[in-house]
Amino acid sequence: MELTWRWFGKNDKITLSMLRQIGVEGIVTALHDVPLGEVWTREQIHDLRRYIEDHGLRWSVVESLPVTETIKYGGPDRDAQLDIYRQSLRNLAAEGIRTVCYNFMPVLDWARTDLLHPNADGTYNLFFSYAEFAYFDIYILERAGAREEWASFRFPEGVGQGRNVLAEVEELRRTMTPEGEHRLVDNIIVKTQGFVSGNIREDDEHPLELFRQLLARYDGIGKEQLRHNMKYFLEAVMPVCRECGINLCVHPDDPPIPVLGLPRIVRTDEDINWFLTAVDDPHNGLTFCAGSLSAGAQNDVVALARKYAHRTHFVHLRSCHIFPNGDFTEASHLGGRANVVELCRIFEAENPNLPMRVDHGKTMLGDEARGYNAGYSFLGRMYALAQVQGVLAALKSLHL
Numbered sequence: 001m002e003l004t005w006r007w008f009g010k011n012d013k014i015t016l017s018m019l020r021q022i023g024v025e026g027i028v029t030a031l032h033d034v035p036l037g038e039v040w041t042r043e044q045i046h047d048l049r050r051y052i053e054d055h056g057l058r059w060s061v062v063e064s065l066p067v068t069e070t071i072k073y074g075g076p077d078r079d080a081q082l083d084i085y086r087q088s089l090r091n092l093a094a095e096g097i098r099t100v101c102y103n104f105m106p107v108l109d110w111a112r113t114d115l116l117h118p119n120a121d122g123t124y125n126l127f128f129s130y131a132e133f134a135y136f137d138i139y140i141l142e143r144a145g146a147r148e149e150w151a152s153f154r155f156p157e158g159v160g161q162g163r164n165v166l167a168e169v170e171e172l173r174r175t176m177t178p179e180g181e182h183r184l185v186d187n188i189i190v191k192t193q194g195f196v197s198g199n200i201r202e203d204d205e206h207p208l209e210l211f212r213q214l215l216a217r218y219d220g221i222g223k224e225q226l227r228h229n230m231k232y233f234l235e236a237v238m239p240v241c242r243e244c245g246i247n248l249c250v251h252p253d254d255p256p257i258p259v260l261g262l263p264r265i266v267r268t269d270e271d272i273n274w275f276l277t278a279v280d281d282p283h284n285g286l287t288f289c290a291g292s293l294s295a296g297a298q299n300d301v302v303a304l305a306r307k308y309a310h311r312t313h314f315v316h317l318r319s320c321h322i323f324p325n326g327d328f329t330e331a332s333h334l335g336g337r338a339n340v341v342e343l344c345r346i347f348e349a350e351n352p353n354l355p356m357r358v359d360h361g362k363t364m365l366g367d368e369a370r371g372y373n374a375g376y377s378f379l380g381r382m383y384a385l386a387q388v389q390g391v392l393a394a395l396k397s398l399h400l
């Protein structure tokens, strides 16, 4: 696998020179300054590519070329947006960048309730609590129907059995403070979103209002309609991918559960199989995010890797631990339920040379004071990268 690293552009506090020193080979990035829905011009792409190459690295993967909401919900300007998407793909290919990651999650990209969850050893991890998430949904967002949905919420088999999320929400309500509510808004819809080219940015004055307006666009849109819209998108862009040799790879929904009344359609084996066969073209592939997939108790991550390695264009390595009540945290890259060692073995054997980045990582040894993007620490990620480098070296030397 090619060792890559997600870098957020020239303003990232982690510099390319630092990345050279720790063995990174390829860069995963995006034109983070271009507003959502605008063309990425050849010049802009060229400038960033040159900057990366001047540091002795290569721009391996785009994460992400964002699919705007109108394409996802099928708004009136979707065809115009698809033209823009195709143009950006052509411009990327002209600059030699041919692996492009995107997601098809409506409104909310990845979600966590705690971005600095303390571990006993003094490090921090990202954490997802169903009770806090439901509290946000019912009492902060005040989404119509939220309470009823949570009352009938079913955890996947094997976790959360007998759990009464609504009772926990009421319990939380007794102790919740305005600061606690503010922190949940920040964690769920602000701090995890803007920097990944999401809809809400840190400087938005009324994030909740904006968020509610976006949610309203999906009224009446269920799983089948969203699938229809994803197929429409894939059919519209595949000809350009074929013509330019671009590998497009969708990121799974993180976490792989339905959220806030929105359909989510890249969560399970059945979903992956659906989109790969709906538009059965080798350029239509998967970003195998072991972390997102392992956060769903329904997913056997190793089995998914075996099944889909040949349609994987990009790998994210990390691993989640799911607690018996269904909540999850991001485990060590060598722990948790994803089995990163076995994943490395499978990808090296089935589809060698894939770009791979260690995803997220602990916040440790002072990372927490450096203002990095949530989940994207330096020392924690470097530590995870070293673990994965060790795994790859061992597999190679033992011919496994």
Ligand code: DNO
Binding pocket: 063, 064, 101, 102, 103, 109, 110, 196, 251, 375
């Ligand atoms: C979070 C990331 C996601 C991912 C996008 C891809 O840490 O894995 O934001 O980049 O969903 O489009």
